[in-house]
Each structure stands twice: as structure tokens, then as C-alpha cells.
Amino acid sequence: MNLKSGLPFWLIKNGLAKDYRTLDINTETEVLIIGSGITGALCAHFLCEAGVKCIIVDKRMASTGSTTASTAQLQYEIDTYLFELIEKIGEEKAVKAYQKCLESIYTLEKIIKKLKIDGNFEWKSSLYLASNAKDFKELEKEYKIRKKHKLPVKLLNQEELQKKFNIRRKGALYNNCSAQIDTFKLCTEILNYHKKKSGLVVYSHTEITKIVSKKDEIWAYTKKKNTIKAKKIVAAPGFESETLLKEKVMQLNSTYVIVSKPMKDEFLWKERCLIWETARPYLYIRTTQDNRIMVGGLDEEFQDPEKRDALMDEKNEAIIKKFKKLFPDCPIEIDFYWCGTFGETQDGLPYIGEHKDHPNMYFALGYGGNGITFSVIAAEIITDLYLGKETDSSIFSFER
Numbered sequence: 001m002n003l004k005s006g007l008p009f010w011l012i013k014n015g016l017a018k019d020y021r022t023l024d025i026n027t028e029t030e031v032l033i034i035g036s037g038i039t040g041a042l043c044a045h046f047l048c049e050a051g052v053k054c055i056i057v058d059k060r061m062a063s064t065g066s067t068t069a070s071t072a073q074l075q076y077e078i079d080t081y082l083f084e085l086i087e088k089i090g091e092e093k094a095v096k097a098y099q100k101c102l103e104s105i106y107t108l109e110k111i112i113k114k115l116k117i118d119g120n121f122e123w124k125s126s127l128y129l130a131s132n133a134k135d136f137k138e139l140e141k142e143y144k145i146r147k148k149h150k151l152p153v154k155l156l157n158q159e160e161l162q163k164k165f166n167i168r169r170k171g172a173l174y175n176n177c178s179a180q181i182d183t184f185k186l187c188t189e190i191l192n193y194h195k196k197k198s199g200l201v202v203y204s205h206t207e208i209t210k211i212v213s214k215k216d217e218i219w220a221y222t223k224k225k226n227t228i229k230a231k232k233i234v235a236a237p238g239f240e241s242e243t244l245l246k247e248k249v250m251q252l253n254s255t256y257v258i259v260s261k262p263m264k265d266e267f268l269w270k271e272r273c274l275i276w277e278t279a280r281p282y283l284y285i286r287t288t289q290d291n292r293i294m295v296g297g298l299d300e301e302f303q304d305p306e307k308r309d310a311l312m313d314e315k316n317e318a319i320i321k322k323f324k325k326l327f328p329d330c331p332i333e334i335d336f337y338w339c340g341t342f343g344e345t346q347d348g349l350p351y352i353g354e355h356k357d358h359p360n361m362y363f364a365l366g367y368g369g370n371g372i373t374f375s376v377i378a379a380e381i382i383t384d385l386y387l388g389k390e391t392d393s394s395i396f397s398f399e400r
């Protein structure tokens with residue numbers, strides 16, 4: 001699948017990451033992880049920390065799937081409102097899903113501190129803007145239910161929003177428990193760390209085309225006809241799950257991102273908070289450490305790369321126009337732009353854990369706007385499942 005086109009900022013900012021060699025022998029390990037994006041890297045982290053021997057394979061150069069295309073905003077807020085999620089899966093589970101996302105941001109910070117690696121992690125505040133008066137009513141409802149469950153949230157009305165952030169909208173939900181990172185950097189640093197410290201083995205340009213599960217073992221076959229025997233396989237293939245999972249669990253869309261030239265401080269908004277909105281598809285906005293503005297959105301409900309790429313110029317203009325409605329005085333100019341495939345599930349939650357048709361496998365499919373926080377949750381749950389520890393993964397299971 002063609003996951004992205006254009007020039008993702010992170011690849012230019014960081015330069016090419018270390019590449020790994022291609023598998024050209026038959027080998028074995030305890031756990032084989034398919035996919036070296038942020039999800040595979042985090043699964044490797046938790047498993048390696050628990051002393052489990054792991055191999056990671058990737059059909060691309062390591063970490064260059066969707067992880068390079070991400071705008072990497074970390075939010076505990078799921079694409080589905082908490083009050084809507086409660087209607088779908090019940091209060092206890094819905095609140096737990098939100099709490100897990102919140103915890104996962106703290107977990108990611110802890111990992112970065114513990115390994116002494118650099119993922120440009122920064123705590124940020126976040127504004128969820130009401131795109132119209134009707135949506136503000138929904139934000140009021142959402143505020144009450146989040147407050148009831150002690151999730152960090154404030155409700156700003158039109159005047160407060162204007163006064164504090166100079167943004168003209170009906171109102172917003174605000175929290176100061178969000179964050180932003182450079183996912184590509186973080187991902188490559190996790191892999192390098194565990195390669196050196198834990199004996200993690202990484203193979204790039206190694207595609208798994210067939211999997212055969214036997215009683216207590218599982219065999220993966222590569223395109224070049226080598227085999228990897230393991231006790232378990234963790235499937236972290238990002239949006240390309242179709243060769244590994246029989247069931248279709250998500251809808252694939254296309255999304256567009258622009259990055260501005262570095263801006264003078266006076267043109268950046270207060271707290272440089274993350275910004276998104278209630279409209280669907282939504283615009284998502286952040287800044288970078290070198291004072292650029294990154295704006296994504298205007299998603300289309302198709303995944304055809306040709307159709308997607310043909311729209312790139314039009315989408316760039318439309319993104320700038322929408323951004324200017326929010327910040328009319330900001331002289332934003334585009335330096336980088338790209339577009340990418342993006343997967344969403346019906347309820348906004350990821351699929352994590354075992355699947356009845358795929359014995360000896362665990363799936364880590366963190367689809368939706370919270371892909372990275374879901375990756376943290378998936379890595380923790382899967383490690384607990386492998387170690388036989390008690391874990392409550394039912395909220396994210398295929399049977400939910």
C-alpha cells in the first residue's frame with residue numbers, strides 16, 4: 001500500500017535514520033514483531049524490558065511507514081465523544097478507555113526519561129474548538145461527563161476563548177494534559193536503544209507474506225523465502241493489516257498536512273497549545289520546536305493514492321484558508337506538505353490483543369486520531385498477555 005506522498009517534515013528534520021540489514025537466513029526468536037513503526041517499537045520496548053528476546057521485521061526501511069507522516073499530537077481525548085462512547089460501550093468501559101489514553105501520555109514521558117532518549121516530548125495544553133453553536137451545546141454535555149469522571153477539562157465560553165487565545169469561536173474544551181512529540185525520532189531511538197542494550201534484532205526490507213501457526217509455535221515466511229520461528233507474533237503493521245488479519249476492522253481515509261516556514265513568536269498563539277475542532281473532518285494544529293506551524297486535516301473518505309495525491313495542491317490552499325479563518329493576521333507560508341493514509345474504526349477505539357482466527361498472534365492496531373497513545377496501550381497489554389499477567393483488554397478486543 002502507498003501510505004504517504006510528498007515530503008514529511010520529520011524525515012527532513014532528522015535525516016535518514018539508521019537502516020538495518022535484510023533477513024537472508026532462517027532464524028528463530030521468542031517474539032517476532034511485524035512492523036517497525038512506533039507501535040512495533042513500543043511493543044519491542046516493553047517486551048525487551050521484561051527480558052523477552054525479540055526480532056522486528058519491516059518490509060520498508062525501518063520506521064518509514066505512517067510514523068514518519070504523523071503530526072504526533074498526544075491527547076487523551078478520543079475522536080468519539082465520551083458521552084457517545086458511553087452510549088456505545090457503557091460508562092465503565094468508555095471512561096476506562098479515556099483514562100488509559102491519559103495514562104499513556106505519562107507512560108510515554110516515563111519511557112523517554114528512563115531510556116534517556118530524545119523524542120522532542122513536550123507537555124502542551126489543548127483546545128477543542130466548537131465549530132458552531134450546536135457543537136458548543138455538545139461540548140457542554142461532554143464537559144459535564146468528563147468532570148464527573150475527574151478527567152482534566154475546562155469549558156471556555158466565547159468571551160473566555162477570545163480573551164485568552166484571541167480565537168473567535170463559540171467556545172472550547174481546554175486541558176493541560178496533552179503533549180506533542182517527534183514520533184519518527186522517538187521510534188528510531190527506541191529501536192537503537194534496545195538493539196544496543198537488549199539485543200533486539202531489526203531487519204528492514206523484509207516482508208512477511210505468510211504465517212503458519214502450529215501448537216506452541218508460529219512460523220513467518222518472508223517474501224525472499226526465509227523463515228522465522230517464534231513462540232508468538234505481534235502484528236503491528238499500521239494501516240496495512242490486510243495481509244495479516246482476515247477481518248476488515250477499519251475504514252481507510254486520506255489526510256493532508258502542511259508545515260509553515262519558521263514563524264516569529266508574535267504570530268504564534270498563547271501556550272502554543274494543540275488545536276482541533278468539532279467539525280468533521282477536523283483541522284488539527286500544532287507548532288514545532290523551531291517555531292513552525294503544522295496543520296493537518298481535510299480528510300477524504302478514500303484511500304486511492306492517485307486520487308489522494310491529485311488533490312494535494314487544492315488541499316494545501318484549503319488548509320491555509322481554514323487556518324486563516326482562525327488566525328487572520330498570521331502570515332503563514334508553506335515549507336513542507338504531504339498526505340497520508342489514515343485508518344478509523346467505527347467506535348474510535350483500537351483493536352488490541354488476540355483474534356480467534358489467528359492463534360499465537362497478538363494484534364496492535366491503533367487506528368484513529370489517537371494512534372500513538374493507542375500504541376502505548378497496545379504495547380503494555382500485549383506484553384502482559386505474553387507474560388501471562390492479568391490484564392483487562394476487553395475494551396479493545398475484537399469481540400467488543
Ligand SMILES: Cc1cc2nc3c(=O)[nH]c(=O)nc-3n(C[C@H](O)[C@H](O)[C@H](O)COP(=O)(O)OP(=O)(O)OC[C@H]3O[C@@H](n4cnc5c(N)ncnc54)[C@H](O)[C@@H]3O)c2cc1C
Nearest residue numbers: 035037038039059065066067070072073208238340371372
Ligand atoms: C497525517 C497523519 C497525522 C497523524 N496524526 C496523529 C496525531 O496527531 N496523533 C496520533 O496519535 N496519531 C496520529 N496519526 C496516526 C499515527 O501516526 C499512527 O497511528 C502511527 O504512526 C501508526 O504507527 P504504526 O507503527 O502502527 O504504523 P506504521 O508506522 O505504518 O508502521 C507499520 C510498519 O509495518 C510494516 N509492515 C506492514 N506490513 C508488513 C508485512 N507484511 N511485513 C513486514 N512489514 C510490514 C510497514 O512497512 C510499516 O513500516 C497520524 C497519521 C497520519 C497519516
